[in-house]
Amino acid sequence: MAQASDIAAAVPVRRAASRWNQRTLAPWLFLAPGLFMFTLYVLWPIVQSVTLSFYDWNGLYGPNGEFKGTFVGAANYRELMTDPAFETSLWNNLKWLVLYMLALPIGLFIAIFLNQTVRGIRLYKSLFFFPFVISQVVVGLMFAWFYAPNFGLFYLLTEWITGKGIAILADPDLVTYGIIAAGLWPQIAYVMILYLTGLNNVAPDQIEAARLDGAKGWRMLWYVVLPQLRPATFIAVIVTVIGALRSFDLVSIMTNGGPFGSSRVLSYYMYEKALGEYGFRMGYGAAIAVVLFAIMMIFISGFIWKMWRDEKER
Amino acid sequence: MVHTLAGAVALGAALMLSTSAMAQQRVVTYNGDYDPIPLAAMEALIADFEAANPEIDIQFTNFDHEAYKNAIRNFLTADPPDLANWYAANRMRPFVEAGLFADISDVWAANGLNDALASSLPSMTIDGKQWGIPYTYYQWGIYYNRDAYAAAGVEVPGPEGVDWATFLANCEKFKAASIDCVTTGSSALWPVAGIFDYLSLRTNGYQFHSDLAAGKVSWTSPEARAVFAEFAKLQPYVTENHAAIDWQDAAAIFVQGKAANYVMGNFAVGVFKEGGMTNDNLGFMVFPEITAGLARAEEAPTDTIHLTSGAKNPEDAKTFLAYMASAEAQSKWNAAVGQLPTNKGATVDAADPFLSAGFAALSTATGGIAQFWDRDADAEYAKAGMEGFQRFLVQPEALEEILSQLEATRLRLFPQ
Secondary structure (H helix, E strand, O other): OHHHHHHHHHHHHHHHHHHHHHHHHHHHHHHHHHHHHHHHHHHHHHHHHHHHOOEEOOOOEOOOOOEOOEEOOOHHHHHHHHOHHHHHHHHHHHHHHHHHOOHHHHHHHHHHHHOOOOOOHHHHHHHHHHHHHOOHHHHHHHHHHHHOOOOOHHHHHHHHHHOOOOOHHHOOOOHHHHHHHHHHHHHHHHHHHHHHHHHHOOOHHHHHHHHHOOOOHHHHHHHHHHHHOHHHHHHHHHHHHHHHHOOOHHHHHHOOOOOOOOOOOHHHHHHHHHHOOOOOOHHHHHHHHHHHHHHHHHHHHHHHHHHHHHHHHO | OEEEOOOHHHHHHHHHHHHHHOOOOEEEEEEEOOOHHHHHHHHHHHHHHHHHOOOEEEEEEEOOHHHHHHHHHHHHHHOOOOEEEEEOHHHHHHHHHOOOEOOOHHHHHHOOHHHHOHHHHHHHEEOOEEOOEEEEEOOEEEEEEHHHHHHHOOOOOOOOOOOHHHHHHHHHHHHHOOOEEEEOOOOOOHHHHHHHHHHHHHHHOHHHHHHHHOOOOOOOOHHHHHHHHHHHHHHHHEOOOHHHOOHHHHHHHHHOOOEEEEEEEOOHHHHHHHOOOOOOOEEEEOOOOOOOOOOOEEEOOEEEEEEEOOOOOHHHHHHHHHHHHOHHHHHHHHHHHOOEOOOOOOOOOOOOHHHHHHHHHHHOOOOEEEOOHHHHOOHHHHHHHHHHHHHHHHOHHHHHHHHHHHHHHHHHHOOO
């Protein structure tokens, strides 16, 4: 009997312990594969990049696989401070950030314009969405031809109007704007589709109520529709900011950062220094990457903070 | 035995079967980066070599030309072949300094190459040792469109070329006829380096070019300013918007007769001819003399083969290198590809006017043979320089800013 009572006493305790184990262990077990991947492919490379940014290394190992870099402290960062090419890239990134935001109002405008029931509207919608489906590389090539001196449509158009063609990609003052325009084309389509889905979810009863109260036009848009589109706007801002900061492919395809480096952005400059034909300064490239990462972190932490706040309010 | 990277696995399996059949063959692995025509020429040479040396099996792996520039950095440390293609002068320096290319001075000494390859000796020597075998090079110069000359009513220059004053005077006439005197497409930067190099070689000579590329000369020195002064004279006659086009796009302008002259390397002849030009309307001349009496120097970038430090079969690899240095191998390869052999005993196709002209121009270049700005200069310095040259062609008024930026780069890369 003594044994039986022992067991009886022990059972609830053991059950509680096992429940505790399940509650605490299970989430970690489910998280483990993701965490492992995240550590291996995200966190560890970040640590490596930051470490590398304090070295001077040309990317070559010795014949026996030994690391040939030399530790230089903050020298790469000091050089960045006085590097005119870095300054140009930073300014260009700023231009990208500001002008890319144009995708929001334009995308919203097109979305509202397309948000009607006309025969064949699905076709129009998909045609407007088309540029986002095309690869960025193809977009870049198309715009490069559009701007091309002597035979490009844009060049011929300006030649016809002003008598002298403008070769956007050869002009150091215009080139960045030319590339941003190319980037905006698919970005507007993306924002448009985000707003179109958002508009589908706008509550019709609220629109009706507002209409009964005599709201229309701008006031209706500003006070009734836009507040309901806030989630869509939030996502659109995120993808646009990130799209602007990682604008690498278009620069690479359209100009290679030229003429004489005037269309460089940070991500392209990093590639050029670390992996380009005349580069292979891994440490310096890593330093640029760290700066770009820091800039992105400002935005990313802002977004995360906002999301966290929204979660708590709920 | 030749195979491409794409089918490497399948062929590798077949290879193991075939090598086990021929049990005594010793394998030499060789990585290269050839386009189809040079690849076929190299395959033919390898077949010849294997026929003469049946105990050696050369296993050649071909890479895409651009991808090779990155691939070599990986395979030299991870899995070095016995032999690898690369380029002369400063381009090979990082690999030599990292100890990845092997010293092959003994091959040079044993085969009398110091004499046979004398013109390439300086560009293959680092620290008094030779680090590779040069097997081909090609001349640079001015290619001109005879039709464009006729259209503008300008007298066509002979093979000996014209002097600088006449050249610039001709440019004025071309401008009046709305023809670009000199065309180039500088979106990839290097074509402008060709123009600058020639202005620099003709104004101050080979030693200046070499010192400038090595960072020994100040960009604000009177000599450097003199080069830019000549550059400024040419600037108004260069195709507008060159910064947005590739060299092939400029070749189209040239072929259409909208441009008269093109400062280019001999590899462009194939593109001109594909565009419809023939030996009748395409001409070649050496770049005009600027400073009278200066020993003429030319640009001729050299392609090379190197023995790696991690080679598993260096002895047989050296046998192959000696073969690639020989007059007959170089004659055969270069005849197939349309380039110039580096061995002075080799022959060139006399029927090809551009090869003959190039051969004559290079063999009489008493001033010296330059490799090209981006091979003579350190990579980062080369890029900074080329951006400066391109900017000057677009914004000649920014000269002071360009020179001071280049000077700052020089002082940073080469602390005095």
